[in-house]
Amino acid sequence: MTDNSIHIIGGGLAGCEAAWVAANTGTAVTLHEMRPVVGTDAHQTDKLAELVCSNSFRSDDWECNAVGLLHAEMRAMGSLIMACGDASKTPAGGALAVDRDGFADMVTDRIAAHPLIKIERGEIGAPLADWRNVVVATGPLTSPALAAWVQNLTGEDELSFFDAIAPIVHFDSIDLSVAWKQSRYDKEGPGGEAAAYINCPLNREQYETFIDALLAGPKTEFKNWEHVPYFDGCLPMEVMAARGRDTPRYGPLKPVGLTNAHHPDERPHAVVQLRQDNALGTLWNMVGFQTKLKHAAQTDIFRTIPGLERAVFARLGGLHRNTFLNSPKVLDARLRLRADPRLRFAGQITGVEGYVESAAIGLLAGRFAAAEADGREPVAPPATTALGALLGHITGGHVEGAKRSFQPMNINYGLLPPMDPPKRAEGGKPFARGERGRAKKRLMSVRALADLDAWLTEAKADR
Ligand SMILES: Cc1cc2nc3c(=O)[nH]c(=O)nc-3n(C[C@H](O)[C@H](O)[C@H](O)COP(=O)(O)OP(=O)(O)OC[C@H]3O[C@@H](n4cnc5c(N)ncnc54)[C@H](O)[C@@H]3O)c2cc1C
Numbered sequence: 221m222t223d224n225s226i227h228i229i230g231g232g233l234a235g236c237e238a239a240w241v242a243a244n245t246g247t248a249v250t251l252h253e254m255r256p257v258v259g260t261d262a263h264q265t266d267k268l269a270e271l272v273c274s275n276s277f278r279s280d281d282w283e284c285n286a287v288g289l290l291h292a293e294m295r296a297m298g299s300l301i302m303a304c305g306d307a308s309k310t311p312a313g314g315a316l317a318v319d320r321d322g323f324a325d326m327v328t329d330r331i332a333a334h335p336l337i338k339i340e341r342g343e344i345g346a347p348l349a350d351w352r353n354v355v356v357a358t359g360p361l362t363s364p365a366l367a368a369w370v371q372n373l374t375g376e377d378e379l380s381f382f383d384a385i386a387p388i389v390h391f392d393s394i395d396l397s398v399a400w401k402q403s404r405y406d407k408e409g410p411g412g413e414a415a416a417y418i419n420c421p422l423n424r425e426q427y428e429t430f431i432d433a434l435l436a437g438p439k440t441e442f443k444n445w446e447h448v449p450y451f452d453g454c455l456p457m458e459v460m461a462a463r464g465r466d467t468p469r470y471g472p473l474k475p476v477g478l479t480n481a482h483h484p485d486e487r488p489h490a491v492v493q494l495r496q497d498n499a500l501g502t503l504w505n506m507v508g509f510q511t512k513l514k515h516a517a518q519t520d521i522f523r524t525i526p527g528l529e530r531a532v533f534a535r536l537g538g539l540h541r542n543t544f545l546n547s548p549k550v551l552d553a554r555l556r557l558r559a560d561p562r563l564r565f566a567g568q569i570t571g572v573e574g575y576v577e578s579a580a581i582g583l584l585a586g587r588f589a590a591a592e593a594d595g596r597e598p599v600a601p602p603a604t605t606a607l608g609a610l611l612g613h614i615t616g617g618h619v620e621g622a623k624r625s626f627q628p629m630n631i632n633y634g635l636l637p638p639m640d641p642p643k644r645a646e647g648g649k650p651f652a653r654g655e656r657g658r659a660k661k662r663l664m665s666v667r668a669l670a671d672l673d674a675w676l677t678e679a680k681a682d683r
Contacts, residue, residue, distance in 0.1 A: 226589045228355040231268040233575050234567025234582030235357035236327050240300035241586035243336040247593045254343035258359040261445040262586050267324035280316040284661045286631045289458045290606040293672050300580040355585050357566040362543040373559045378546040384454040384510040385627045388503050388535040390634050401525030404477035420527035421480050421488035431465050434458045437517040446541040456511045470507025492525050499617050505632040511537040534632040544571045546626050547614040554588045554598045571614050573628040600672045609635040639663045
């Protein structure tokens, strides 16, 4: 007999959120968690929704911080993770930090007490053939057996075991009176665009200072179990510089095939290139800049690059053990695997980054799975909401180049369609420093919550 319940594999942040939202629509759920039968390198307990590192859900400011906005949207949708986070909150200023044991105990107890959720402990190496509606939420440390099974379905190149994250910059913070748009040798891309990159020129002195800072800057250490290999195609920038001061200049920073649009007679000693990262064109990644430099050092050092002096970073660089799909290619807009649509993915394995983002995608996956179990077509939240923007990014908004370039992403305002605040503050006075940026975020947050509310009202009316 066909099993009509929803099977969720992985009882982390995303799996618990998916189970909760699906069960609350009246659908039976089985939640499969391998701990404590099989452990991971980072989890320490048998609790559901264990926080493996920091105890912070980051900023709780819904008006001017994108993760705070995501908190607010999740609360409006009845999130279990946010309810338990709020109930186990510890003092942390404007951030939402939680008592990690109290939080995990509360999630575990509420899931265990739900009449429609059954918890089964044990590793799932592959979903059973008669499970028709499956959510895979096995996280950055997905067990090798399940990862191998997924890789077999997607193809070897579409599931990564390490990330190599280059920083991403908000377009409107790049100084285009210094930087300019041009592709090397004005070569046209597949879309006919011959000026696809933003170029930042460095003279010899600026380059040498930059290399000194890269070599001296504080780095994050790998954990003993991470075993992150360095591939020649994506060496950290500081490792490249350590191999030879000129190595970056002969690699991603080579100054050839480019003419400085502002000073055509000056030949740059090196050029940092940025490539468009999302379809909206609001985010640009620094090509070849994956790094283990600590975040504060990245901000300081990368702002010495001409044109990036006032750069606002949507994401900073990193390299970690992390299992994640090339989601824009292998998932459809409702998080289903194109190669086997009975499987839906949620959490960090979809290429979002962080506790809150992982839970948010769990919430959507649970909602979509429940709609399908009920015979309804799942409807996504509007792209103007943080939830919709995050979903849009992993399932299509990210721009793929010739080479696979999708890397994990936190929520940030650059993923939402931009809005233009008035040029002047109330009363016609000029904005104080930073205030116009905050006004822009506030406008986008207010729009997001209004659009989410309208979407939820419409969804209720359709049931
Ligand atoms: C070392 C480390 C430190 C991190 N630090 C932070 C941080 O400080 N802040 C932050 O926001 N994010 C951090 N992250 C990212 C963090 O893991 C995610 O944000 C979040 O936990 C992802 O939620 P998830 O539900 O997708 O995965 P998880 O929370 O990892 O849950 C996945 C669950 O699936 C289970 N599982 C795996 N394979 C199977 C299988 N085959 N069968 C059954 N069960 C299985 C696992 O045991 C686990 O319980 C860190 C990640 C790592 C690896």
